[in-house]
Amino acid sequence: MEVPRIRVCSRSRSHDELHGTATSHGRRTRPVDDKKLARVLVIDDELDLREVLRYNLGAAGHEVTLAENGVEGLARARADLPDLVLLDLMLPDLPGLEVCKALKRDATTAHIPIMMVTAKGEEIDRVVGFELGADDYVTKPFSIRELLLRVQAIVRRHAAAKSPSPVMRFGDLKIDRDAHRAWVHEEPVDLTALEFKLLLTLCDRRDRVQPRSTLLRDVWQVDGDIPTRTVDTHVKRLREKLGDTARCIETVRGVGYRFTTTPDETKPISFEEAGDA
Secondary structure (H helix, E strand, O other), X not given: OOOOEEOOOOOOOOHHHHOOOEOOOOOEOOOOOOOOOOEEEEEOOOHHHHHHHHHHHHHOOOEEEEEOXXXXXXXXXXXXXXXXXXXXXXXXXXXXXXXXXXXXXXXXXOXXXXXXXXXXXXXXXXXXXXXXXXXXXXXXXXXXXXXXXHHHHHHHHHHHHOOOOXXXXXXXXXXXXXXXXXXXXXXXXXOOHHHHHHHHHHHHOOOOOEEHHHHHHHHOOOOOOXXXXXXXXXXXXHHHHHHHHHHHEEEEOOOEXXXXXXXXXXXXXXXXXXXXX
16 A cells, blocks of 8 residues: 655645545555654654654654754754654754754764755765764655654664663673662672662763753653752762772763763762762
């Protein structure tokens, strides 16, 4: 069964065509899945296309967030840390390539895969997009079914790349995620469930800065008004328990923390709370 190709230049489509559910035989397609597979951020200034993607990605089981320009898209990407960004190159405020560069330069968003969805289909445009770090490049007009398959492929690929090993070693620090245990110099470390989750989150995102707000959301499952000192206090306690391996947890002043696999052995270990300075 052939799914029609969505042409973003048209502003007068029927409801079924807009939502990619009509076929040449008048039958409707079924949602691919009813599970939330990935969080997808769509950055595009075309209202009709945003709604097409919201409907079809949602029907395929994805959680969709929309942004209509580059500035809003960057803000949402940094706040939400989606699993995938669909990015138009011709935005009204910032060129899509600049948005891509900004996302890849930012340590908190550099890991997010980007699919460029654009009417610019020349080879040089594709080459530049891939050079800047895009994971895929889709030219308008496109088949909704093909786009969904490409999205699924990227999500699967990145999920597989992130599949963690149950036991990790960083110098004298060993972590067993399945057993919820950690050792320093082969001696067990007595961590609370929250401290272990904090350590594991930092390790899984090693060499990437984790803002306090991100740690509050992902470790404490809170988006609201818990004071920033909550994170600092728990990091302080975690460092004290890790002893000389605490150098792996670096403070990024005014931002948050980063787990590094190459700590500076010349720096003294500080167990003071970092605060916001």
